[in-house]
Amino acid sequence: MTETTKKTGVSRRTLLKGTAGLAGLAAGSGAITGFPYVMSAEPKVLRYLGTAVNEGDDISKQCLKDTGIKIEYITATTDDVTKRVMTQPNSFDVLDTEYFSLKKLVPSGNILALDAKKIKEFDNITPVFTKGETPGGKKIGGQGTAPWKVLYLEGKDSKTFSKTPTEFVTLIPTVYNADTLGIRPDLIKRPISSWAELLNPEFKGKASILNIPSIGIMDAAMVVEATGKHKYADKGNMTKEEIDLTMKVMTEAKKAGQFRAFWKDFNESVNLMASGETVIQSMWSPAVTKVRSMGIACTFQPLKEGYRSWASGFCVSKGVSGPKLDWAYEFVNWFLSGYAGAYLNRQGYYSAVLSTAKANMEPYEWAYWMEGKPAEKDIKAPDGSLLEKAGAVRDGGSYEDRMGAVACWNAVMDENDYMVRKWNEFIAA
Amino acid sequence: MDTSEDILQQASPDLVRGSETRRAAKSARLSPSFISWLQAGPMMLVFLAFFLIPLVFVVIVSFWDYNEYQLLPAFSGRGYTDTFEGCLAQLPDLCTIGKTYLKTLKLCFLVWAITLFIGFWVAYFLAFHVKSKTWQMGLSLLCTIPFWTSNVIRMIAWIPLLGRNGLVNSGLMKTGLINQPVEWLLFSEFSVVLALVHLFTFFMVVPIFNSMIRIDKSLIEAAYDAGASGLQTLVNVIIPLAKPGIVIGSIFVITIVMGDFITIGVMGGQQIAAAGKIIETRVNALQFPAAAANAVILLVITFLIITMMSRIVDIKKEL
Numbered sequence A: 001m002t003e004t005t006k007k008t009g010v011s012r013r014t015l016l017k018g019t020a021g022l023a024g025l026a027a028g029s030g031a032i033t034g035f036p037y038v039m040s041a042e043p044k045v046l047r048y049l050g051t052a053v054n055e056g057d058d059i060s061k062q063c064l065k066d067t068g069i070k071i072e073y074i075t076a077t078t079d080d081v082t083k084r085v086m087t088q089p090n091s092f093d094v095l096d097t098e099y100f101s102l103k104k105l106v107p108s109g110n111i112l113a114l115d116a117k118k119i120k121e122f123d124n125i126t127p128v129f130t131k132g133e134t135p136g137g138k139k140i141g142g143q144g145t146a147p148w149k150v151l152y153l154e155g156k157d158s159k160t161f162s163k164t165p166t167e168f169v170t171l172i173p174t175v176y177n178a179d180t181l182g183i184r185p186d187l188i189k190r191p192i193s194s195w196a197e198l199l200n201p202e203f204k205g206k207a208s209i210l211n212i213p214s215i216g217i218m219d220a221a222m223v224v225e226a227t228g229k230h231k232y233a234d235k236g237n238m239t240k241e242e243i244d245l246t247m248k249v250m251t252e253a254k255k256a257g258q259f260r261a262f263w264k265d266f267n268e269s270v271n272l273m274a275s276g277e278t279v280i281q282s283m284w285s286p287a288v289t290k291v292r293s294m295g296i297a298c299t300f301q302p303l304k305e306g307y308r309s310w311a312s313g314f315c316v317s318k319g320v321s322g323p324k325l326d327w328a329y330e331f332v333n334w335f336l337s338g339y340a341g342a343y344l345n346r347q348g349y350y351s352a353v354l355s356t357a358k359a360n361m362e363p364y365e366w367a368y369w370m371e372g373k374p375a376e377k378d379i380k381a382p383d384g385s386l387l388e389k390a391g392a393v394r395d396g397g398s399y400e401d402r403m404g405a406v407a408c409w410n411a412v413m414d415e416n417d418y419m420v421r422k423w424n425e426f427i428a429a
Numbered sequence B: 001m002d003t004s005e006d007i008l009q010q011a012s013p014d015l016v017r018g019s020e021t022r023r024a025a026k027s028a029r030l031s032p033s034f035i036s037w038l039q040a041g042p043m044m045l046v047f048l049a050f051f052l053i054p055l056v057f058v059v060i061v062s063f064w065d066y067n068e069y070q071l072l073p074a075f076s077g078r079g080y081t082d083t084f085e086g087c088l089a090q091l092p093d094l095c096t097i098g099k100t101y102l103k104t105l106k107l108c109f110l111v112w113a114i115t116l117f118i119g120f121w122v123a124y125f126l127a128f129h130v131k132s133k134t135w136q137m138g139l140s141l142l143c144t145i146p147f148w149t150s151n152v153i154r155m156i157a158w159i160p161l162l163g164r165n166g167l168v169n170s171g172l173m174k175t176g177l178i179n180q181p182v183e184w185l186l187f188s189e190f191s192v193v194l195a196l197v198h199l200f201t202f203f204m205v206v207p208i209f210n211s212m213i214r215i216d217k218s219l220i221e222a223a224y225d226a227g228a229s230g231l232q233t234l235v236n237v238i239i240p241l242a243k244p245g246i247v248i249g250s251i252f253v254i255t256i257v258m259g260d261f262i263t264i265g266v267m268g269g270q271q272i273a274a275a276g277k278i279i280e281t282r283v284n285a286l287q288f289p290a291a292a293a294n295a296v297i298l299l300v301i302t303f304l305i306i307t308m309m310s311r312i313v314d315i316k317k318e319l
Helices: A002-032 A036-040 A057-067 A078-087 A099-108 A195-199 A213-226 A240-255 A266-274 A285-293 A322-335 A339-345 A354-359 A363-369 A399-404 A416-428 B002-011 B018-028 B032-061 B078-083 B096-129 B133-148 B151-156 B158-162 B167-174 B189-213 B217-225 B230-259 B262-267 B275-284 B288-312
Strands: A045-050 A070-075 A094-098 A172-183 A280-283 A299-301 A307-317 A386-388 A406-409 B064-066 B071-075
Touching: A045 A078, A045 A322, A057 A070, A057 A322, A057 A339, A078 A094, A078 A099, A078 B275, A094 A099, A094 A322, A099 A307, A172 A195, A172 A285, A172 A339, A195 A213, A195 A280, A213 A240, A213 A307, A213 A406, A213 A416, A240 A416, A266 A280, A266 A285, A280 A285, A285 A299, A285 A386, A307 A322, A322 A339, A339 A354, A339 A363, A399 A406, A416 B096, A416 B275, B032 B288, B064 B078, B064 B288, B078 B288, B096 B133, B096 B189, B096 B230, B096 B275, B133 B189, B151 B158, B151 B189, B151 B262, B158 B167, B158 B189, B189 B230, B189 B262, B217 B230, B230 B275, B230 B288, B262 B275, B275 B288
Parallel strands: A045 A070, A045 A094, A307 A406
Antiparallel strands: A094 A307, A172 A280, A172 A299, A172 A307, B064 B071
16 A cells, blocks of 8 residues: 555656756746746745644745745644655655654654754754753653654664764754643632642533543643652553553543543634633643633643643655755755744744744843743734733743753653554543 | 448448348447446446445455554454454443444434434425425525535534533523533533534435425325325325435435544544544554454444345335
8 A cells, every 4th residue: 555655656756856847947948038047946845744833824935035945835733744754755845743753754764864964053953852951951851752862863764763863863853842731710710730630520521631642641641640640650651551540540530521522623722711611621832822812811831740742843755855855954944043933932832943043033022932031011923913911921931941841742652552542442431 | 320331332332232231230339238338337437436446445454464654464353353352351341342333323323313303394394385396496495505604614603502601501591591501512412413413404304305206196185085194194105105215315314424523523522432533543543454444344334224224125116
């Protein structure tokens, strides 16, 4: 099956090359009529496959302006991105995906590691990725598929991760965040400080977690550990017994009517929270921002057990070579050069190269988003809408405080297959 | 034909003469059975290319092995054994897959029964109570209006209505009928069945209406003349004659509901397992053979239900 898709993919690729060639020819013929600058203009197009996190119109427009590279977004969910890499590796050029997917992607041989030497800002990438510590030197929790465990490959075409830095980088980091529970402070009316609150009968019928097994089980594990029922050696790589235990706790809660609903995408989580169907649930930072921008109180609540973190980055398809590969490097270098980083920081995410992002942000913005200081002026979203009034402080505080409190990372477990089956049982219970 | 014969005649007049010519012309004309094959051909090709061949692939893949990131084209029953893992050990308790199918069947039965009831009476009204053809047309077009918006929108529109702070709850609270919001209105089996009925009743109305308007009105008159009561006419004349429509409508509804996972997911708050949901989770986890195995199981069960139904009514004969 994979073999066939590969073959058709190749032929489509040749076809594309052909069209590109034709376009080049057309451009060349333009040169005769007296527009010499189009001579070099084989259109620089990159097909960019990813989730919508990094994909913004503003980013692609700015990129076209600065580099002449036209970005064609192919947006899919995390699961669908992985599926596409496996089955249609020739349907994209640049891949934007999460580090935890690498455990599946790298052995498939469908992605090309990037050469760190060609990435200008590589040495300036935050130590969160390279050393597993914050710039201030706080050690970050490494449970799950932490980026630094899967950042390097042993060789160019190697399918094994290297423990020591090499020049072959699986994913050039772009964006990451520390996730926690979102709450409705106006409906809960008391401080929340532990993941264990998710299963507190007080919130019976008003709690929710996300129905994406590999992420949902991590949240469940944070809860189980917080209630003191079990201490995991690695929440991101459980044994079968641990999976059984985790799912047993969650199933009991479900049967007792603890959960109102589960959510699968961003908008579902926003709707559940905004409509008051749930008052406590696992959530993503921009979803909290969205609820808040609707005029509804919502807090991205820091908890004493820490955060569950995720990170994504760029690599390219195995089929990319020649000028296209050069453009891909040009694009990645552009992405790390500041504009995009600042854009992402202003959405509540974090950028991989802090120095360039800082240079592209106003000092008061940097102070609010990254240093945890009260906003000197009103804080606006990239689209200009008001996010926070002057004086507000970001939930969870500074970059140091938030990233330093990360307890685990999104993961694919060795027992993933078993986990998925158990998760299905939980949903069916 | 004529022109070619003319040309032949001009070329060698001797040859084109008598019975031989006629026989030649006859064999050049296509036999009726060939023509009917030709007419059915395009549909057959579409059926073959977009249904049978993919189906064969699904069955083949369901017997492949798999790992985290690829399909291994070697014979393996793992897709099936994984699906039923622990089912025997758990007896007499039902295992997940058993429970899931039971839940799917239950939802399917409820939706089928309700859509049949509503659909039958809507069709009955349209076919027998609306006298003018224009009104019949107009009213059946009216039934299609909800279909001018997408499936998803029609489904999601229920959420603000049924939610904890939704219109229904706030209305009931204001009238003082309840003092606590009713929780089971949304994200429950109730909301799933409600949305499915809303979405699919039309698929019952059309085929039933279709068979009802073809019932010869003089049969009903004859029943009336013979002294049958309204109920007797309904049970002994109309229902038997409307059977093909009922069966076709039922097949529509049952196949759609058995395979549905989006409506059940959204309206059930992702908390109700369905056969289609298992397939989706498997596909998302890149476990294609297991997903294919589940698809085959679902297909077999749906097929069994439909076979049973067509045992009751011989559609081919009735049409």
